[in-house]
Amino acid sequence: MSEDGGRVEPLLERLFAPVDPPADLATRIQTRLRAVSESAAEELDGWELASMRDPRNWGRPAIAVLAGGVAGAGLVLLGLHQRQRRRRD
16 A cells, blocks of 8 residues: 555656746737737727617627726736736846
8 A cells, every 4th residue: 555655646746846837928918918908999999889879789899898808907917917026036
C-alpha cells in the first residue's frame, strides 16, 4: 500500500505545478476586448432611434450594450492589474 502512495504523490506534485502564462497573453486579451468594444459600438451606431420604438428591435442593441460594457470593464481591470504589477516590480 505504501508503494502506491509513493508513486501517486510525485504525479500529483507534477500535475499541480504552477504554470506561467504566455508572455503575450495580456496583449492578446486587450486586443480581443478592444475588438469586441469596437464591434459593439459599430452595432449601436447603425441603429436609429426611430426603430427602437418597437420592443422586438431591442435584442441586438441590448446585446451590443452588454458586450461593450463587459469588454470595457475587462479593459479597465486589465489596465489596473498591469499598473499594480509595474508598481511592485
